[in-house]
Amino acid sequence: MSLGVSSAKRRILAACAALLLPLLLAPAAHAAAEPRHHVPNPLLKERFADEEEEDGDDPALSALCQSYLGKPNPYRPLAPNTDVINGDTIVPTGSQTGCSTAQNETTIAVNPENPRNIVAGANDYRLYNTREARNDSGGFAYTSFDGGRTWANVQLPHLDYPTGAAAPLSYMDAAGDPAIAFGPHNTVYYATLVFSRAEVPDDQQLASGIAVSVSHDGGRSFGDPAILHLDGVTPAGTPTPTNIFNDKEWIAADPVSGDVYVTWTQFTYDTSGAFTESPIVVSKSRDFGRTWSPMRRVSPSLTGFPGGITPFGSGSNPVVTRDGTLQVAYETSVCATAACDQPADHDAVVVATSRDGGRTFRHTEVALDFDFPVDEDVANNALTGENFRVNSFPQLTYDRLTDHLWVTWADDRNGTYRDGESVRTNGDAFLSGSDGRHGWSKPVKIGTGADEVFPAVAALAGRVAVTFYTRAYDPRGIGLDYAYATGWGDRLSPLRRITTQTANPQVQFVSTGAVTGKELQGVFIGDYTAAAVGADFRLHPCWTDFRGNPGRTLPNQDVVTQTLPMFP
Numbered sequence: 293m294s295l296g297v298s299s300a301k302r303r304i305l306a307a308c309a310a311l312l313l314p315l316l317l318a319p320a321a322h323a324a325a326e327p328r329h330h331v332p333n334p335l336l337k338e339r340f341a342d343e344e345e346e347d348g349d350d351p352a353l354s355a356l357c358q359s360y361l362g363k364p365n366p367y368r369p370l371a372p373n374t375d376v377i378n379g380d381t382i383v384p385t386g387s388q389t390g391c392s393t394a395q396n397e398t399t400i401a402v403n404p405e406n407p408r409n410i411v412a413g414a415n416d417y418r419l420y421n422t423r424e425a426r427n428d429s430g431g432f433a434y435t436s437f438d439g440g441r442t443w444a445n446v447q448l449p450h451l452d453y454p455t456g457a458a459a460p461l462s463y464m465d466a467a468g469d470p471a472i473a474f475g476p477h478n479t480v481y482y483a484t485l486v487f488s489r490a491e492v493p494d495d496q497q498l499a500s501g502i503a504v505s506v507s508h509d510g511g512r513s514f515g516d517p518a519i520l521h522l523d524g525v526t527p528a529g530t531p532t533p534t535n536i537f538n539d540k541e542w543i544a545a546d547p548v549s550g551d552v553y554v555t556w557t558q559f560t561y562d563t564s565g566a567f568t569e570s571p572i573v574v575s576k577s578r579d580f581g582r583t584w585s586p587m588r589r590v591s592p593s594l595t596g597f598p599g600g601i602t603p604f605g606s607g608s609n610p611v612v613t614r615d616g617t618l619q620v621a622y623e624t625s626v627c628a629t630a631a632c633d634q635p636a637d638h639d640a641v642v643v644a645t646s647r648d649g650g651r652t653f654r655h656t657e658v659a660l661d662f663d664f665p666v667d668e669d670v671a672n673n674a675l676t677g678e679n680f681r682v683n684s685f686p687q688l689t690y691d692r693l694t695d696h697l698w699v700t701w702a703d704d705r706n707g708t709y710r711d712g713e714s715v716r717t718n719g720d721a722f723l724s725g726s727d728g729r730h731g732w733s734k735p736v737k738i739g740t741g742a743d744e745v746f747p748a749v750a751a752l753a754g755r756v757a758v759t760f761y762t763r764a765y766d767p768r769g770i771g772l773d774y775a776y777a778t779g780w781g782d783r784l785s786p787l788r789r790i791t792t793q794t795a796n797p798q799v800q801f802v803s804t805g806a807v808t809g810k811e812l813q814g815v816f817i818g819d820y821t822a823a824a825v826g827a828d829f830r831l832h833p834c835w836t837d838f839r840g841n842p843g844r845t846l847p848n849q850d851v852v853t854q855t856l857p858m859f860p
Contacts, residue, residue: 357391365842376434376443394849397818400834407826411511413470429468435511459529475545480507483543495565499524506581544610555608571603607685621688662705665714669805691751700749721747742767748823795838
């Protein structure tokens with residue numbers, strides 16, 4: 293049986309009590325027991341909580357990374373894993389004082405014209421914001437020209453207040469949610485969410501927007517950002533009321549024409565602060581990122597809603613196929629009515645297709661998407677025994693040689709539940725494929741029964757690789773490894789380990805339990821990981837690692853990668 297609406301809303305409100313980083317998760321959800329899926333509630337009032345705990349600046353708390361100060365790093369050297377972070381700084385204040393600053397939420401892309409040229413990115417907390425008196429997330433690119441052996445760290449200029457931005461971006465305190473794509477002729481596009489942390493009235497949202505920085509030299513340097521969209525700030529850089537928070541952007545580029553698309557979610561609220569919808573939107577550039585079109589709506593409208601795919605989505609992920617078609621994967625609700633309160637209502641992975649340059653879209657439901665359970669103490673979706681928030685957002689990739697699309701995501705459909713409550717999670721990664729014309733294949737499970745989360749996917753010439761975090765090497769504990777499976781199409785190999793040692797994800801970002809009041813270590817490790825493949829058939833996974841760089845730094849969140857063969 294399914295939980296009733298009022299019961300679901302009580303559970304959701306408890307889950308939202310300690311949310312949200314302005315690097316926001318999807319709208320909170322109805323919880324259902326049979327089947328176990330969550331449906332975003334359009335009547336739910338969500339508010340941004342103070343992010344101090346998750347940013348680790350509360351001096352009353354002590355992050356686990358501080359316990360290593362003055363001691364040797366307990367992990368072995370990373371090799372053949374490679375730490376891409378150079379010139380990291382030390383946190384000067386708060387619960388992570390003395391620790392190396394964190395980097396998380398990874399993105400990576402390979403130059404289609406030069407497979408030795410790779411550019412990655414992450415939320416990078418090495419910048420100190422004097423206005424906040426703490427370190428905050430900024431935009432950094434990590435660039436390699438030797439196939440991933442060595443990496444230069446490049447700070448994106450003038451994105452926000454800490455990087456000397458002019459108005460209106462001078463009002464923004466931080467940048468995050470990085471997404472990178474290569475266009476033709478060594479052009480790199482780096483999309484970011486920019487946002488302010490200034491206090492706003494309860495019925496308003498924080499200022500936020502989307503920006504894109506462009507490099508024309510393969511990622512050695514980046515120009516000033518182009519602003520795609522802003523809410524909550526005037527052109528003069530002063531606050532103005534808004535009912536929208538922009539979030540979770542992603543970027544795709546046509547490697548031939550140079551057309552570029554950015555998609556993102558607009559979390560929208562009414563004048564009382566009650567959530568109304570979260571449509572996916574898109575903006576396009578036809579001049580290599582210099583100018584951008586006004587945003588257009590990807591999601592269906594609630595006006596005259598006939599039932600079906602709703603505008604209660606998040607986690608969009610676009611690609612451009614070789615005929616110029618734009619494909620956008622995202623997670624959303626499929627409901628009989630806009631209230632999303634019927635037993636058959638469910639969450640799903642959806643792909644929106646536009647064959648007219650992003651003006652109109654046709655939407656296809658790929659598969660059911662069963663959200664992870666809410667941990668009321670974490671106040672978010674989480675794995676059993678873990679404190680970091682998780683999601684079921686899809687990632688989409690395109691094989692240009694076979695003209696085939698592949699989408700992956702992770703969910704908890706195989707978790708153990710009793711009386712509608714989670715007993716133990718069993719996150720599995722899933723993979724589905726399509727030629728873009730004849731529907732999507734039945735999802736193939738990639739899992740071990742020990743929780744796999746945050747999958748990424750890459751494909752070339754019919755060979756597909758899915759990468760993800762796994763607890764397979766510490767099934768009764770909290771340790772994580774990064775692993776992958778590869779094969780022809782969806783006939784994938786068993787799991788292969790990438791990390792050389794299991795690591796504790798609870799090293800940074802500490803908060804207080806919403807129910808128990810206890811110290812919760814490791815509440816944020818980022819909301820996604822990344823993988824890319826070059827024309828040389830070398831796979832480049834990119835993830836947030838927790839070992840630091842033994843021999844150089846103590847345990848902390850760093851961006852780590854390794855060059856792997858697509859044919860192991």
